Amino acid sequence: MKAALYTSTGPARQVLRVDEVDRPLPGPGEVLVRVHASGVNPTDWKARSGAFPRPVDGFQIPHHDGAGVIEAVGEGVDRARIGQRVWVWLAAHGTRWGTAAEWTVVPARQAMPLPDGVSFELGAMLGVPAMTAHRCLFADGPVTGKAVLVAGGAGAVGHFAIELAKWRGARVVSTVSTPEKAELARKAGADLVVNYRAADAADQVRGFAPVADRVVEVALGANLALDLAVSGPPTVIVTYAADGPDPVLPVRSCMSVNVTLRFVLLYGVPAEALDAAAADVTAALSAGRLTELPVHRFPLADIATAHEAAERGVTGKVIVIPG
Numbered sequence: 466m467k468a469a470l471y472t473s474t475g476p477a478r479q480v481l482r483v484d485e486v487d488r489p490l491p492g493p494g495e496v497l498v499r500v501h502a503s504g505v506n507p508t509d510w511k512a513r514s515g516a517f518p519r520p521v522d523g524f525q526i527p528h529h530d531g532a533g534v535i536e537a538v539g540e541g542v543d544r545a546r547i548g549q550r551v552w553v554w555l556a557a558h559g560t561r562w563g564t565a566a567e568w569t570v571v572p573a574r575q576a577m578p579l580p581d582g583v584s585f586e587l588g589a590m591l592g593v594p595a596m597t598a599h600r601c602l603f604a605d606g607p608v609t610g611k612a613v614l615v616a617g618g619a620g621a622v623g624h625f626a627i628e629l630a631k632w633r634g635a636r637v638v639s640t641v642s643t644p645e646k647a648e649l650a651r652k653a654g655a656d657l658v659v660n661y662r663a664a665d666a667a668d669q670v671r672g673f674a675p676v677a678d679r680v681v682e683v684a685l686g687a688n689l690a691l692d693l694a695v696s697g698p699p700t701v702i703v704t705y706a707a708d709g710p711d712p713v714l715p716v717r718s719c720m721s722v723n724v725t726l727r728f729v730l731l732y733g734v735p736a737e738a739l740d741a742a743a744a745d746v747t748a749a750l751s752a753g754r755l756t757e758l759p760v761h762r763f764p765l766a767d768i769a770t771a772h773e774a775a776e777r778g779v780t781g782k783v784i785v786i787p788g
């Protein structure tokens with residue numbers, strides 16, 4: 466099969482190439498998926514860049530997320546799943562079989578049914594972002610009737626955090642940096658969108674929610690003061706990214722409002738919580754409550770350009786089409 470792969474880590478253009486490799490066979494408990502769309506996440510290009518010191522096992526096909534059709538199943542998997550449209554999560558976690566290829570193999574539980582009418586491209590946007598958003602929102606219980614602040618609501622995780630929170634009946638305020646991103650956050654369902662660069666951003670958020678129950682935070686270092694301005698005893702600030710400078714923790718301010726800080730890294734989330742997230746994301750999809758971000762589409766041959774676009778932080782999702 467044709468696959469994008471790397472054998473050592475480094476800059477996209479230096480290490481990524483498209484090559485022929487043997488199509489994988491589904492082992493016991495696994496399914497073979499014909500990939501129709503492969504989603505690029507920051508973790509994919511960070512791993513390829515060598516940002517995390519992980520050895521490459523011969524070669525690595527990148528990308529955790531994808532969507533396609535089950536073509537074969539391994540021992541112990543219901544044969545009725547052959548032909549099922551699916552969305553795939555964490556495909557490349559601990560294996561070389563990412564989704565940037567014509568086929569991938571994953572454990573059956575990591576190939577979730579893609580409801581009729583849902584595009585493969587939306588299916589390929591879900592794994593890392595929607596599952597992370599789910600964990601951030603629900604690790605501390607339901608959000609029905611609660612106030613949720615989503616920082617960076619036009620980002621992939623932010624987008625699905627808004628949609629999942631609204632689906633579950635929360636009131637949502639989101640921050641963004643531009644009018645284009647404000648429009649995306651509004652379309653996702655945010656009740657109020659605030660430019661986080663405005664001098665009165667904290668006042669605007671406080672006007673909507675004097676005390677937020679959850680803060681889904683992409684930039685704790687930049688936003689801790691704003692987050693604390695809307696924090697109280699019920700608030701859990703959940704951080705899932707570590708891009709900017711780390712905050713200096715203002716202990717007294719945190720203590721004064723009795724806030725809880727939580728950190729989420731998808732790779733370490735307990736299996737039961739991952740399965741619950743995958744089931745809920747599928748239910749939200751079936752209910753028509755999850756939507757696409759703007760798509761930046763690249764053929765497999767342009768894998769390096771696709772990674773460069775994702776690294777530049779284009780607004781929307783970078784999707785690679787393998788076939």
Ligand SMILES: NC(=O)c1ccc[n+]([C@@H]2O[C@H](COP(=O)([O-])OP(=O)(O)OC[C@H]3O[C@@H](n4cnc5c(N)ncnc54)[C@H](OP(=O)(O)O)[C@@H]3O)[C@@H](O)[C@H]2O)c1
Pocket residue numbers: 506507508593594597616617618619620621622623640641642643646661683684687688704705706707708729730731732778781
């Ligand atoms: N822990 C995990 O398991 C996990 C899972 C998924 C993603 N991540 C990490 O989370 C980060 C985001 O991932 P993504 O896929 O959502 O990326 P993305 O689609 O590129 O979105 C990032 C968003 O963050 C916003 N942002 C940056 N600084 C901000 C600030 N100070 N306040 C508010 N918003 C801000 C950006 O908006 P502006 O440009 O307008 O600022 C952008 O919309 C990456 O570092 C990724 O590696 C971690």
